[in-house]
Amino acid sequence: MPKVERAIIMAAGLGKRMHPVTLTTPKPLVKVNGKRMIDTVIEGLHKNGISEIYIVVGYLKEQFAPLVTEYPGVRLIENPYYDTCNNIASLYVARDRIENAIILDGDQIIYNPDILAPEFERSGYNSVWTDEETDEWLQTVVDGIVTSCSRTGGKGGWQLYSISRWTAEDGKKLKRHLEIEFEQKQNRQIYWDDVALFCYPEEYQLGIRPMNKDDIIEVDNFSELVAVDSSYKKSMRRKDK
Numbered sequence: 001m002p003k004v005e006r007a008i009i010m011a012a013g014l015g016k017r018m019h020p021v022t023l024t025t026p027k028p029l030v031k032v033n034g035k036r037m038i039d040t041v042i043e044g045l046h047k048n049g050i051s052e053i054y055i056v057v058g059y060l061k062e063q064f065a066p067l068v069t070e071y072p073g074v075r076l077i078e079n080p081y082y083d084t085c086n087n088i089a090s091l092y093v094a095r096d097r098i099e100n101a102i103i104l105d106g107d108q109i110i111y112n113p114d115i116l117a118p119e120f121e122r123s124g125y126n127s128v129w130t131d132e133e134t135d136e137w138l139q140t141v142v143d144g145i146v147t148s149c150s151r152t153g154g155k156g157g158w159q160l161y162s163i164s165r166w167t168a169e170d171g172k173k174l175k176r177h178l179e180i181e182f183e184q185k186q187n188r189q190i191y192w193d194d195v196a197l198f199c200y201p202e203e204y205q206l207g208i209r210p211m212n213k214d215d216i217i218e219v220d221n222f223s224e225l226v227a228v229d230s231s232y233k234k235s236m237r238r239k240d241k
Helices: 037-045 068-069 089-091 168-184 192-198 222-228 230-239
Strands: 005-009 054-055 074-078 101-105 108-110 124-130 138-142 145-150 157-166 207-210 215-216
Touching: 005 037, 005 089, 037 054, 037 101, 037 108, 054 108, 068 074, 068 089, 089 168, 124 138, 138 207, 145 192, 145 207, 157 168, 157 207, 157 215, 168 192, 192 230
Parallel strands: 005 054, 005 101, 054 074, 124 207
Antiparallel strands: 101 157, 108 215, 124 157, 138 145, 138 157
8 A cells, every 4th residue: 555755735825815914924824823824734744654744935935944943854845936837836846756745735724634644545635525516626536536527616526625645656647747737838827736637637547535524624815714713803904994
């Protein structure tokens, strides 16, 4: 059975949808109820014995430097394209680390560290079954294999979350495909997830890692931040002025 050997945390983005808080603080370093979001991610990884951790940084990158001394095994990888390209650039600069890796966003709150367990059967994303309508990416799964994914959502499917594991074999393929898209095709305004799910779906047999909705919160924008931490209502009032 494959096992995660390292983690790649995406933390380079501008976080525009969380203004005004992210005007001075990178989104993963924003505190929610007194704790930085990225701390819940790193601590969850450590609880699962994953200590080789690469954080891809870009916007306000210097603010991430203390994490290297705060957490054993953390290293930073700079994404120089963070302000001109979509997040395909972040995985592109970390492409030599994808084999047997777990890839996850730094701007989410991990409530149940068990969802970051290192053992896995096949490459794929942590996912939550939903009967309700959603506008998040929604996967159709047949016999344990993802057969399609909708960018516009739907209902009655597996909602994709920003946690994925990649075998050594699939990691090699993903590296090659990233290089083709980023270097040769100059396809730099897509998500890195597009590469396996939409650009080369026939070359991967992805599975899912089921989890519960309350295991994690993805904080996508300022309104969602206020919903989980009411102390930011003051910032909302300033924002509205």
